[in-house]
């Protein structure tokens with residue numbers, strides 16, 4: 001017993017002063033998440049989880065519209081199964097949580113909590129696939145996964161996180177490649193259209209690709225502090241797993257054949273991305289697409305007759321057009337509520353007091369620009385959806401401008417190192433694609449290759465880092 | 481390699497012959513679920529998972545409409561935390577899966593995979609609750625839980641299952657009790673209205689209540705084989721956990737106080753209930769509320785001009801009114817498809833061939849009655865939703881009749897034993913409520929008390945099992 005009363009709106013460390021502290025302040029003070037007693041595991045609070053639910057609803061619909069269905073696969077994977085694909089186990093074994101006892105009994109074989117589900121899903125697919133008529137398999141699951149991390153940060157890197165993992169099987173190599181790129185494109189549209197978060201899409205190097213993949217495609221976003229966030233990946237797994245797990249079927253030609261395989265995922269780390277792309281020193285700035293409360297209605301001088309009634313009326317008027325909340329809490333002043341909704345990043349705030357009612361208007365305040373505009377009550381139904389769209393566009397443009405201003409060219413390893421030691425950001429270079437050069441870059445500058453973008457510009461010249469022939473324009477950055 | 485071609489529509493063992501085998505045949509042959517390499521863990525296939533998604537969508541909306549919000553809490557619980565509430569750990573410790581290693585390191589304290597989340601949630605709530613102004617806490621999570629079971633059956637009892645668990649905190653005892661009963665009532669309405677599954681609602685005995693609960697309320701359904709299924713529970717936890725976890729707050733009176741606590745859950749076991757309440761010897765009979773495909777359109781003689789076009793037209797006409805699927809697969813005969821949709825329990829099937837098109841009608845076949853009726857194409861939009869409602873009502877009435885016909889009175893322990901050894905079913909008796917009597921009943925007959933229903937009838941008389949004073953009319957049954 002004996003806790004002190006919590007102050008709701010507290011100071012947030014300015015991001016210029018200490019970006020990591022700013023991030024932690026924001027997520028704690030806006031009630032997105034909390035640390036749990038197990039190091040690296042977090043509890044997602046209602047306000048944070050609602051963002052995830054909105055994201056999930058959008059993405060799930062996109063999956064279903066492209067013919068995918070959801071399943072659920074077991075949490076626990078026998079060690080022997082995890083070891084069937086050699087590169088895969090090498091990549092994941094160091095971060096696996098192991099179950100060794102069930103009740104009082106020691107298990108004959110220890111079980112991994114899934115770090116990702118390729119192995120268990122392939123085991124099941126090997127039982128389910130018989131004929132080419134069964135193909136394609138277009139399945140996805142929403143679940144939790146565990147990867148034992150030494151150093152963690154809420155949303156960005158945690159020992160448990162929530163995600164979706166799609167796993168598909170196809171008759172041909174071409175179909176699998178098409179699926180891999182289709183899903184990456186859905187992720188890109190999710191990032192850019194729903195989350196107003198511009199991304200660079202492209203392919204990973206051999207070193208950076210998923211353990212067991214033929215090729216890994218990624219979308220990369222740039223955060224306020226100049227670090228990159230890998231925001232979603234889509235893997236063409238070719239026949240690496242289908243052969244290792246003996247997934248075969250009777251082909252159109254009447255022969256036994258191995259299908260081609262893809263997997264793709266996005267996770268709760270996207271919430272970290274939203275915070276670090278759009279947030280400011282007042283707190284969160286949530287894109288309307290996922291904001292739990294898109295419009296917060298704050299009545300002023302609620303003791304005056306008619307104020308609360310009018311606020312309720314406006315709530316009723318708008319509630320089917322947007323996610324609206326009427327903040328009629330007593331014990332909190334309007335000013336306190338303005339601050340809180342600002343900190344919590346609600347895209348729009350409606351202020352309504354006795355004078356507004358007289359003038360048949362309300363004050364509408366945008367979170368992104370902090371602009372305050374009177375809007376006639378009769379125009380709200382038309383204006384609010386428009387404003388939400390405008391905010392979304394503005395957030396995207398702002399983030400893109402920020403990214404472009406923080407995208408540099410490097411003409412030498414020293415230049416790359418200098419950028420990484422100062423402003424950070426994306427650095428583009430006509431890279432040699434040599435793993436050894438990649439190793440040196442990482443060691444010397446802390447930057448990793450983020451992706452070779454689909455959209456190549458003509459930079460020409462040799463690799464600025466090692467002098468070998470330049471092959472592909474590549475993005476480098478320090479990354480979360 | 482070298483699997484044999486799968487036959488899709490195979491024999492299902494008649495339930496009168498072997499109910500357990502019937503159940504297993506149905507779930508396997510309708511592609512609801514599959515066993516996984518880890519004993520007791522199952523993979524839920526798309527057709528099974530779609531049922532869960534439909535159930536989830538309905539229930540989640542009911543939760544939100546009553547002011548609840550979703551969160552997510554960590555999968556792993558430190559052993560010390562699990563042990564904080566004495567009754568609770570005693571109830572759950574024997575079935576906990578323990579994580580002992582993270583990567584290559586042995587953990588200092590072993591971690592339980594959540595068998596249920598009261599302990600971890602209470603730990604978090606103790607940090608989140610400060611003032612009476614924060615109350616009530618009305619939170620829920622959808623997640624997986626693990627309980628190490630010796631003997632398992634898909635959906636009914638598995639070592640991992642999916643569920644939701646609501647956990648709420650309240651200022652007063654009355655509010656907590658109201659919440660407990662409100663959530664039980666939502667479960668009852670879900671069972672009866674969405675799943676067409678009649679349930680008896682009431683309270684559990686001391687022996688049968690949840691480990692750590694003050695009182696456990698339950699809904700109990702009767703399966704085809706005369707066994708009961710505990711289909712959902714709602715617990716009034718009083719202050720058992722809030723005191724053990726020191727969850728306190730500053731009350732309205734300015735004093736430190738402990739809140740009152742509830743938890744409530746339903747799980748994927750409800751899918752097992754749906755199967756065993758409505759299914760028949762042809763396979764599944766799915767209630768329209770959760771059927772992944774409510775209407776299957778099967779075109780006949782698709783090589784004839786106009787048939788596929790007309791079938792597509794009808795699909796377009798109906799697709800916003802119900803979950804409709806146009807089964808235009810080649811390589812399968814209409815007869816084969818009829819069988820398959822019957823087995824998969826689609827509530828309605830529309831058959832459309834050249835002669836139907838001439839007559840401007842289709843044949844509509846109900847899965848519940850197997851009735852075949854011609855319906856003019858122009859009337860489909862009105863008729864299909866009506867039919868789905870009629871099917872739902874009929875399924876409920878049928879199940880209720882079945883239950884009533886299998887609800888008996890027992891005038892002695894011998895009579896109870898005889899019923900349990902033969903027909904099984906619910907047995908009602910004016911019970912003494914004595915734990916010792918309960919123990920004897922279980923030992924001698926295999927039946928357990930299922931609940932003391934809210935609706936009490938006047939049976940009068942002494943306890944038929946031990947001769948002590950009869951106190952409450954109670955339902956007994958063998959249970960899953």
Ligand SMILES: [Zn+2]
Nearest residue numbers: 432437463466
């Ligand atoms: Zn180079």
Ligand SMILES: [Zn+2]
Nearest residue numbers: 912917943946
């Ligand atoms: Zn008795």
